Amino acid sequence: MSLVVVGSVAYDGVETPHGKVERMLGGACTYISLSAGYFTGVGIVAVVGEDFDPADREFLASRRIDLAGLETKPGKTFFWAGVYSEDMNDRTTLRTDLNVFADFEPRLPDHYRSQPYLLLGNIQPALQRGVREQMSGLKLAAGDTMNYWIRDYRAELLETIREWDCLIINDSEARMLAGQSNLRRAAAAILDLGPSTLVIKRGEYGALLFRRDRMFAAPAYLLDPVFDPTGAGDCFAGGFMGYLAQQGADRTPDQAGWKDLCRAVVYGSVMGSFCCEKFGVERFRTLTRAEIDSRFEEFRRFTEF
């Protein structure tokens, strides 16, 4: 194991123009770990209820995922349900039952604390900070957040991300965090907040990578069709951080390290694209590393000029 992942493990109900699933394995931590597990060993920190299906636990355990940090608490697992718009660019939340996730207190098993890589999924900023502080000898800490924390927990969030090496958010969140509609200016403002690397996810429009002295832009993979975009952003983050862990990246990249960051963005895009090809985590039941590398090369072909 080299990468510790913190976040939600959940059950999701999802409806897209391609179909409907009442209840299936989901959650940011799940998607991140399944994705990152193609690149490196992962240790997860999450909480589930007594209703958590042993088959789902087995599925995760069958990958390079250490479940020592997966706590089971009395009660039910976090449940979320939502429906996507016709073009799948918008979604409406139908239900959010936090259940055992409401009192989530991330506790790291001892053997997690010395791992070199940390990816903090989107949870309460103070909890993210607490986890960061439990780690010693980190080579790279990255994290995600969302509009809710940016708007209502701003001070706490700023204190938290100040300690991160890399922030991974979407473009509307970047604009909100920076208070800047121009993305280039927003990126510059965010790099003043602490993280030396910023990744901006743009869904069907690709992703951007910023450091103070340079940037990189990757288009998205054009899927036909997109079945279910749930988890795509988390799979992006998992692929990105998993690849960096595989490469042994650290927080002061040289020219080769910069290329690794760019390739990590492309691997992130590749993992996000596979995620959308089936409902929920289904695509990861059959996906192979060879398929991933082949799509990575496809990205190279369709961006070279």
Add this chain to the structure above:
Amino acid sequence: MSLVVVGSVAYDGVETPHGKVERMLGGACTYISLSAGYFTGVGIVAVVGEDFDPADREFLASRRIDLAGLETKPGKTFFWAGVYSEDMNDRTTLRTDLNVFADFEPRLPDHYRSQPYLLLGNIQPALQRGVREQMSGLKLAAGDTMNYWIRDYRAELLETIREWDCLIINDSEARMLAGQSNLRRAAAAILDLGPSTLVIKRGEYGALLFRRDRMFAAPAYLLDPVFDPTGAGDCFAGGFMGYLAQQGADRTPDQAGWKDLCRAVVYGSVMGSFCCEKFGVERFRTLTRAEIDSRFEEFRRFTEF
């Protein structure tokens, strides 16, 4: 001269968050020609009224732009006014006075008819078809259209674009034309309508290039700030077609020809980005080919991985 450009020459009133200009030189044909003129000689086909400013005529004539096809008719020049939203992704038309453009009948000077390249700006499809038929010995014909013609002149439009080698439209137009929200499927459907090359402009998200057997994706250049997006799509088309004309492209590209198409998309993006840096055509008063090539190389740097 090698490229014939047909479309509107107009006066525009534009308001963006960065300022307001009551009346300035504009129109698709103007932007396309100014942009393409950095790559090849251009002959324009357009109509203006008696109010057309001699200084504007001189400005165009000072570039590699042949004005033999610029007709002056009794009456006023086409006038358009619009205001952009705060993030500049939407605009509201305040006024459209077609004036002499209402009865535009494109007439090609004799020496235009044998030119190898044709770029049809967004005008009535039947007029576009009439121009295409006046040309002999074309190596490549490309054109633009818009939602209005797609919706209300569909049969006429389909008959027109069937004869084109390349269609250059934005993503919402591509989806509307194909009746397909998935862009990959939309592209495949459009390539069945006649054009062997399809370019989809996505504004701040870049551009896509499709042929039946391959595709290319370019991100957009991130500007700080965008002053005025008016004409950016036309400058993209002008840069794209101008570069192809400079390279002597033809309708059956080999591997080198494919690379030229990809580079033409990047040059198009470069020209669109410069266009947004000042109001109206102002940036083109000082822009040099060296600046263009330097930004082209910048694109290479921020897309290589």
